[in-house]
Amino acid sequence: MIGKFKSGALLLLVMVFVTTAQAGTGPNLASVNAAVARVGDDNLVFGKNADRQVPIASVTKLMTALVVLESGQPLDEALTFHERHTPAANNAYTRIRVDSTLPRSEVIRIALMSSENFAAYTLASNHPGGYDVFVQAMNEKARALGMSGTRFVDPTGLSVLNVSTASDLVRLVNATLKHPEIREYSTTGYYRAHFRNPRYSLSFGNTNPLVHRDSWGVELSKTGYLSEAGRCLVMVSDMNGEKVVTVLLDSLGTRSPLGDSGRIKRWLASGETGTVAKAARRYEQEKNASYAVADNGPATVN
Structure with missing residues (x-):
């Protein structure tokens, strides 16, 4: 149901792009899979291929943060960065020193805004019951939210087996928006974390350039990348006076999700479909072909 809007003009605009969506048309996007919804x-x-099950890379960390916050563990508790008990599925380079400590709130922040994999691992390792119980809790939360095409095997997104x-x-985004901490942490532009044991500091930057642009009014953000997942962006932003959830999965280059966000914003405002680069279109065709060969359609999670 369309909510009540302050102006008749905005209501008319909403009716226009709802009609456009129902007609089966939409913006031309570089991302192979996408979804757009109101907050x-x-x-x-x-x-666009919105029910196709694909790797989601570090977008995983939104669920990681949600499970941590809903566990009720104190945010000011100092967590220790112990060595991984199992090797990471992909390159997990980090600047964080083993055995140093940082408050849980800051660990969540750098996991979200800077996609720090060691931070996400450490959050899971400090969960009551340990790492494996944490991953189980991620999957239980997914089921509770009705995310039937989702499966997690690790809290970082380094594994290609993390799919949604x-x-x-x-x-997931609508669930995480209920937590102001996730909104704040994921949209922090820059942050300097002060570690202990030993004492040292590290600066972190947000992986989504749009958080620095006031015109976008970004309220939640998470990027992701693996070669198998492509470039991914999940975001809540202001589009023409309305808060919109944008999910963009599997784009060719770092700027493709940003371009797609702009194309979606213009489409919602005017119905303009936009164009994408030939290289991105070829990439989309190749990925669609590979998905068809792999499973002939969306996989099923048992």
């Missing part, structure tokens, strides 16, 4: 509504305004769908991630 608080799991129904899509626009979807664009439509499922809309549900």
Whole structure:
């Protein structure tokens, strides 16, 4: 149901792009899989392969943060960065020193805004019951949210076996928005963390350039990248006076999700579909072909 808006003009605009979406048209996007929805509504305004199950890379960390916050563990508790008990599935370079400590709140912050993998691992390792119980809790939360196409095997997203769908991630975003800490931490532009044992400091930057642009009004953000997952961006931003959830999965280059965000914003405002580069279109064709060969359609999670 369309909510009540302050102006008749905005209501007319909403009706225009809802009609456009229902007609099966939408913006031309470089991302192979995508979903667009209004904040608080799991129904899509626009979807592109929105139910296809694909690797989501570090977008995983949104669920990691959600499980940590809902566990009720104190945010001011100092966590120790112990060596991993198992090797990371992919390159997990970090500047954080083993055995140093940082408050849980700051560990969540750098995991979200800078996609720090050692931070996400440490959050899971300090969960009541340990790492494996934490991953189990991630999957239980996914089921509770109705994310039927989602499966997690680690808290970082380094594993290609962490999979979801664009439509499922809309549900996750709407759930995480209930936590002001996730909104704040994920949109922090720059942060300097002060570690102990030993004492040292590290600076971290947000992996989404749009958080620095006031015109976008970004309220939640998470990027992700693996070669198998492509470039990913999940975001809540201001689009033409309305808060919109954007999920973009599997883009060719670092700027493709940013370009897609702009194309979605213009489409919502005017119906303009936009164009994408030939290289991105070829990439999309190749990935669609590989998905078809791999499973002939979305996989099923048992």
